[in-house]
Amino acid sequence: xxxxxxxxxxxxxxxxxxxxxxxxxxxxxxxxxxxxxxxxxxxxxxxxxxxxxxxxxxxxxxxxxxxxxxxxxxxxxxxxxxxxxxxxxxxxxxxxxxxxxxxxxxxxxxxxxxxxxxxxxxxxxxxxxxxxxxxxxxxxxxxxxxxxxxxxxxxxxxxxxxxxxxxxxxxxxxxxxxxxxxxxxxxxxxxxxxxxxxxxxxxxxxxxxxxxxxxxxxxxxxxxxxxxxxxxxxxxxxxxxxxxxxxxxxxxxxxxxxxxxxxxxxxxxxxxxxxxxxxxxxxxxxxxxxxxxxxxxxxxxxxxxxxxxxxxxxxxxxxxxxxxxxxxxxxxxxxxxxxxxxxxxxxxxxxxxxxxxxxxxxxxxxxxxxxxxxxxxxxxxxxxxxxxxxxxxxxxxxxxxxxxxxxxxxxxxxxxxxxxxxxxxxxxxxxxxxxxxxxxxxxxxxxxxxxxxxxxxxxxxxxxxxxxxxxxxxxxxxxxxxxxxxxxxxxxxxxxxxxxxxxxxxxxxxxxxxxxxxxxxxxxxxxxx
Amino acid sequence: xxxxxxxxxxxxxxxxxxxxxxxxxxxxxxxxxxxxxxxxxxxxxxxxxxxxxxxxxxxxxxxxxxxxxxxxxxxxxxxxxxxxxxxxxxxxxxxxxxxxxxxxxxxxxxxxxxxxxxxxxxxxxxxxxxxxxxxxxxxxxxxxxxxxxxxxxxxxxxxxxxxxxxxxxxxxxxxxxxxxxxxxxxxxxxxxxxxxxxxxxxxxxxxxxxxxxxxxxxxxxxxxxxxxxxxxxxxxxxxxxxxxxxxxxxxxxxxxxxxxxxxxxxxxxxxxxxxxxxxxxxxxxxxxxxxxxxxxxxxxxxxxxxxxxxxxxxxxxxx
Numbered sequence: 001x002x003x004x005x006x007x008x009x010x011x012x013x014x015x016x017x018x019x020x021x022x023x024x025x026x027x028x029x030x031x032x033x034x035x036x037x038x039x040x041x042x043x044x045x046x047x048x049x050x051x052x053x054x055x056x057x058x059x060x061x062x063x064x065x066x067x068x069x070x071x072x073x074x075x076x077x078x079x080x081x082x083x084x085x086x087x088x089x090x091x092x093x094x095x096x097x098x099x100x101x102x103x104x105x106x107x108x109x110x111x112x113x114x115x116x117x118x119x120x121x122x123x124x125x126x127x128x129x130x131x132x133x134x135x136x137x138x139x140x141x142x143x144x145x146x147x148x149x150x151x152x153x154x155x156x157x158x159x160x161x162x163x164x165x166x167x168x169x170x171x172x173x174x175x176x177x178x179x180x181x182x183x184x185x186x187x188x189x190x191x192x193x194x195x196x197x198x199x200x201x202x203x204x205x206x207x208x209x210x211x212x213x214x215x216x217x218x219x220x221x222x223x224x225x226x227x228x229x230x231x232x233x234x235x236x237x238x239x240x241x242x243x244x245x246x247x248x249x250x251x252x253x254x255x256x257x258x259x260x261x262x263x264x265x266x267x268x269x270x271x272x273x274x275x276x277x278x279x280x281x282x283x284x285x286x287x288x289x290x291x292x293x294x295x296x297x298x299x300x301x302x303x304x305x306x307x308x309x310x311x312x313x314x315x316x317x318x319x320x321x322x323x324x325x326x327x328x329x330x331x332x333x334x335x336x337x338x339x340x341x342x343x344x345x346x347x348x349x350x351x352x353x354x355x356x357x358x359x360x361x362x363x364x365x366x367x368x369x370x371x372x373x374x375x376x377x378x379x380x381x382x383x384x385x386x387x388x389x390x391x392x393x394x395x396x397x398x399x400x401x402x403x404x405x406x407x408x409x410x411x412x413x414x415x416x417x418x419x420x421x422x423x424x425x426x427x428x429x430x431x432x433x434x435x436x437x438x439x440x441x442x443x444x445x446x447x448x449x450x451x452x453x454x455x456x457x458x459x460x461x462x463x464x465x466x467x468x469x470x471x472x473x474x475x476x477x478x479x480x481x482x483x484x485x486x487x488x489x490x491x492x493x494x495x496x497x498x499x500x501x502x503x504x505x506x507x508x509x510x511x512x513x514x515x516x517x518x519x520x521x522x523x524x525x526x527x528x529x
Numbered sequence: 530x531x532x533x534x535x536x537x538x539x540x541x542x543x544x545x546x547x548x549x550x551x552x553x554x555x556x557x558x559x560x561x562x563x564x565x566x567x568x569x570x571x572x573x574x575x576x577x578x579x580x581x582x583x584x585x586x587x588x589x590x591x592x593x594x595x596x597x598x599x600x601x602x603x604x605x606x607x608x609x610x611x612x613x614x615x616x617x618x619x620x621x622x623x624x625x626x627x628x629x630x631x632x633x634x635x636x637x638x639x640x641x642x643x644x645x646x647x648x649x650x651x652x653x654x655x656x657x658x659x660x661x662x663x664x665x666x667x668x669x670x671x672x673x674x675x676x677x678x679x680x681x682x683x684x685x686x687x688x689x690x691x692x693x694x695x696x697x698x699x700x701x702x703x704x705x706x707x708x709x710x711x712x713x714x715x716x717x718x719x720x721x722x723x724x725x726x727x728x729x730x731x732x733x734x735x736x737x738x739x740x741x742x743x744x745x746x747x748x749x750x751x752x753x754x755x756x757x758x759x760x761x762x763x764x765x766x767x768x769x770x771x772x773x774x775x776x777x778x779x780x781x782x783x784x785x786x787x788x789x790x791x792x793x794x795x796x797x798x799x800x801x802x803x804x805x806x807x808x809x810x811x812x813x814x815x816x817x818x819x820x821x822x823x824x825x826x827x828x829x830x831x832x833x834x835x836x837x838x839x840x841x842x843x844x845x846x847x848x
Contacts, residue, residue, distance in 0.1 A: 054792075062661065064631070203651070206642065209635070349631045351658040353638070360584060360652035367790030375784030379777050385533040386773065419721050422785055422793050426728065426800070429781030433774045437739070440770040447539070466742045469687060470735040476680045477731030481724055484672030486665070489720045496728065529532065 004513055012510060016400055019407035023049070026410060049410050052417035054488050055365050057358035058200040059208065063348040065193045070165050070346040071101065071158055078140075078151060079104050080250065081124055089120045095148065096231050103140075103152035114144060121149050128160050162193050165345040169195055175341035176211050195348065203357050215303050215347055216338035218255030220286070221247045223297040223309050239305040240326055247299045247306070252289040254343075257282025261339035263332045266324055272332035273324040276339060283319025291315030300325070302335075354487075368421035375425045376402070383432055387439055388528045393514040394435035397506040401431045404502035405495060414498075417491030427499030430474070434507035437463040437470075439529055446527050455527065456519065460512055467508060475500045535772050540765045544812055545757040545820065551813035555702055562709025571711045574719030575655055577669070579626035579662035581637055585649040587618040592649075594620065600644055606637050614791050619652075631658040669723040673704075676727050680734050688741060691822040696737045699815035703733040703806045710802045716795040725796050729803030732778070736771065736811035743767050744816065748824075756824055760816045775808045 025033045026049040037046045053060050079097055082104060086093050095107025106121065108114045125140035139157040143150045170187055173195065177185050186198040202208060224233040224246040235244050257278050264275040278286055289298075290312045299309040300323050307325040327335070380398065383391035405424060409416060442459030450458060475497060482493035518524075575582045585592070594611055601609040601622060610623040622641070627633030634656050642651065657665070677700060684693040707729055711718050743763040751759060779801065786797035 064660070204642070204646075205654075206639065349658075350635050350656075351631050352661045353635075353654065353656040355651075355655075356653045357651060359586070359650065364790055364792060367788060371785045371788040371790075374788055375781040378780040378784060382533075382777060382780060386535075388532055418790075418792055419724060419796070422721075422789060422796060425781050425785045425789070426778070429778035430732075430774075432777050433735075436770050436773045436777070440767070440773070443538075443769075444766065462746075466739055469738045469742060472683060473680050473734035473738055474731040476683060477676050477727045477734075480672055480676035480679060481727045484668045484675065485720065485724065486668070487720065489724045492721070492724045 004516055009513060012513065016403065019400075019403045022047075022407040022410050023403065026406070047410050047413070049406065050413060050415045051361075051365075052415045052420070052488055052491055053198060053200060053354070053361075054356050054418050055361050055368075055416065056200055057203065057356050057361035058198065059202040059205045059355040060353070060487075061197045061205065061208070061212075061350055062190065062352035063195050063197070063212070064351045065162060065165050065169055065195070065345075066347040066349055067158070067162050067193060068101075070161050071153065073346065074153055074158070074161055075099055075101070075103060078124070078153070082106055082121065082151065085120050085124060086117065089117070091117050091120070096229075103150060105145075105148055105150050107148040109148070114148060118142070118144055118149055121151060124151065128154075128156055159192075162346075166193055166195060168345045169348060172342050172344050173197065173212055176337060177208075179337045179341060180208070180211055194351070201358070203355060205353065205355055209350065211334070211337070212348065213350075214338060215344045216255070216341070217303055217343040218258070218339060219251045219301040220253045220289070221249075221251055221299050221301055222289075222293060223247050223299050225296075236299070236301060236304060236306050239302065239307050245299055245306045245309055247301065247309075252298070253278070253282055253286045255339060256343065257285070258339055258342075261336045263329070263336040264322070266322065269324075271324065272327045272329045273322050274327075274332055274336050274339065275320065275322050278319045278321075280319070283317070286319070286321070287315060287317035291317070364418045368418055368425075372421060372425050372428070376428050379428055379432060383435070386529075387435075389518065390435075390439055390515070390529050393511050393518070394432050394439075394507070396514065397435065397510045398428065398431055400510060401499070401502050401506040402428065404506065405498050408498050408502065409494065412494075414494045415491055416495075417488040419488050420491030420495045423492040423495035424499060427496060427503065431499065431503035431507055433470070434463075434467045434503060435511055437467055438508070438511065442527065443529055452524060452527055453519065456515060460508075464508065467504065471500050471504060534769075535776060538769065540768055541761075542765060542768075543761055544764045545761050545817055547813055548817035548820075551809075552817070555706075555810070555814055558709065559702060559705045562705045562712065565712035566708050569712050571708070571718040572715040574717040574722075575623070575657045575662070576719040577662055577666050579657050579659045581624040581627075581634060581641070581654070581656040583622045583641055583645075583651060583655075584614075584653040585620050585622060585645060586652055587620075587649055589648065590618050592618050592620045597622070597645075601641070604637075604640050604644060606640065620649075626659050626662075631660070634658050665720065669720065672723060673726060673730070676730055677704075680730070684734070684738070688745065689824065691819055691824045692741045692745070694822060695815040695818035696734060696741070698818055699737050699810045700730055700733050702810050702814050703729055703803065706806045707799060707803055710799060714798070716798055719795070721793060721796040722799060725799040725803065728800060729807060732803060733807035733810065736807050737815045739767055739770065740764060740811050740816055744819065756820050760819060764812055764816060771808060771812070775804055778804055 025036075025046050030048065033046060033048055040046060076099075079099055082097055083093075086106070091108070091113055093106055094109055094113075098105040098107060106117065108117055122142045125138045125142055128137050128139055137154060137156045139154060141152045141154055143152075166189055170189060173187050177187065177197070177199070182199050182202060184200050186196070188196055190196045197208075197212070199208065228248060232249050233246055234249050235246050237244050259277050259279045261274055261276040264273055265271065266273045294312050294314060297309045297311045300307045307323060310324070323335070376398070380395045383394050383398075385391070387394065402424065405427070408414075438459050441463040442455050445458040445462075446452070446455035478493050478497035478500065482490055482497065485493055587593075592613065594613060597620060598609060598611045601611065606627065607625050612621045612623070613619065614621055624637055624641075627637045629636070638654060638656055645651075681693055681697055681700075684696050704726065707726055711722065716722075740763060743766055744760055747759050747763045747766070751762075754762070782797050782801045782804065786794060786801060789797055
């Protein structure tokens, strides 16, 4: 057991050398690393260790897509579709359309008319995921009752819409946040209906929340006429000032048809405004509506509040227009960003928020470093005091152990967090356990009267099973913590888990090599421990 | 060079005799822990209770606690907990979950920023809404339960069932006493505390495995001895290692406790406690359990024993 093939020694040395190379960039300034990376071929990994937000400072936000508002939007769209269908089929809806949280009731008392309406309404129900996706159920449950025809959104349809809404929200948020000019922002889905945003370096989330918190749903609607049926009219507040405006519920054109929006200045007053441009479809619709309603006021509505309600002086057929509304320059440019990025499909609620300023982050790094240095120094001294030269071997293995943890974290792209540093400090204490198991076993065997070589041999062999057993239990705990933990705590699981794996290599294999080399040099007759 | 030995060598302590003391003692402490948990409870941090926690540093160099408290309370955000940490300029301000759910939480942060950002630097802001906190409680509990089941399943395969039962009881004991520790000290219980608990479970089983491994080995060798004698012999044999490892881990944790900063202090404190409890239970709780469960050398699986003997012989040939 105390002989090693040269290739084994060579591969251990190569491993150590590779690990050193991997972690070197983490100790250089980022600019220098970027500079070197440009001159190296792309396949050479030149990465720095990723610091968690708790160490580098930044904002973390977990947001939930409001399912209720997704459903509400769907129900409203359904109502418009129903109205259109009935108009196309020339069926009078005697009792109007009643809206409830999960669907609509089309009130048709006359059975003959109802029979005519039913197949038409049934055609509104589509296979989920579009006409080509087969077999996943349909979007609507359509039922005939005495009062009329009920259309209810199915659970599957709602789940599908929420899923879409999350995907769409991520796209919109990406565009908005990029327009803010922050870098290295992470936006990703979490669970079924959540989106997480991480912005390194950001401290005050107020501005971020302003940008991401608005739905930015833009609608052009006609201001209500006294002759409109009261069911089709609603009262909306003005965005500025306390006034309210009565507008039609029907949306003529909405922001989904916008292709561009820029902050500009009103040519007459010189006030900041927003110039927008429609796509072809939106331009045509807008042109049609404005030419049919010349002389009437229409309302520009953003998230249920009226920005302004100008009178249509002439048909607007060019597909562009201006939004004015007593904006400040800042408001106008924010609105332009929001319109350009598109509306969120649903409201997002912040359910968890964590921000760490750069001051606390740096303090945590310093404290973590200090604890690691002092902890390692105590363990190193104690091991030498107890085991002499064998303690030195254990300490060398310990140094490589720490090196390997960092190197594997860099290679895996794992994030180093403050609990992660705590995990490393803990494994410093834990890693020498394998050495202790081996050394104590060697002592015991030697007390039983074995020769040096046979005590060493028996010590390594007998301790090995115990080392594996005891490390497996620890590793399982780390694995579970990784699976069930979240955020910074995962960092602890990562460093603990990696530390257990590397400590088996270093404390068993490397120590054995060093002891073998020591034995072959002097052929000692007595053990130093 | 004279080497340091913390553990006396070739000890022959009668550890098993102590079970008449250690069992009633541990039973009492476990019951007290459960009672404390039920009637006093832990000091849940915002991870699990929900709420908002702000870590602030006075720009002027000194935080005025009374003034801070008064201003914070005047904002109408419910009860406010103000606590000084570290130096005299650092304070932590804690709010309960706000009425109005997640939106209420957001409004509260905005109010705090407005009220204090002129005089204080906001070093960190954490806000956990009611939905997320209840999920964190769930996943935390589930994590601990699954970890215990997974590790015990491994022990079940690796050892005789009596050993696994001994390990379960030892682990439960450590878990209860750690919970009791959080109740008594009222240290904040948060996500890192779950990490501490799982690590303590891992460490406790690690200790147990080392002792059990030796017991099994000795049992095979000395079939004539009584179970108590075998256990005493094994515990004495691994005692130097147990003390050695507990000390190195303790040293590392000590550095973490004093130098690691306030963010992970409660974690380090719990871990230090856990190391002591786990070391104690592996010797005084798990091992004596084998006596009660009637493990005897003869009761061992003969096939397995033959396998082990064969493997050892082979290994010797190779060497």
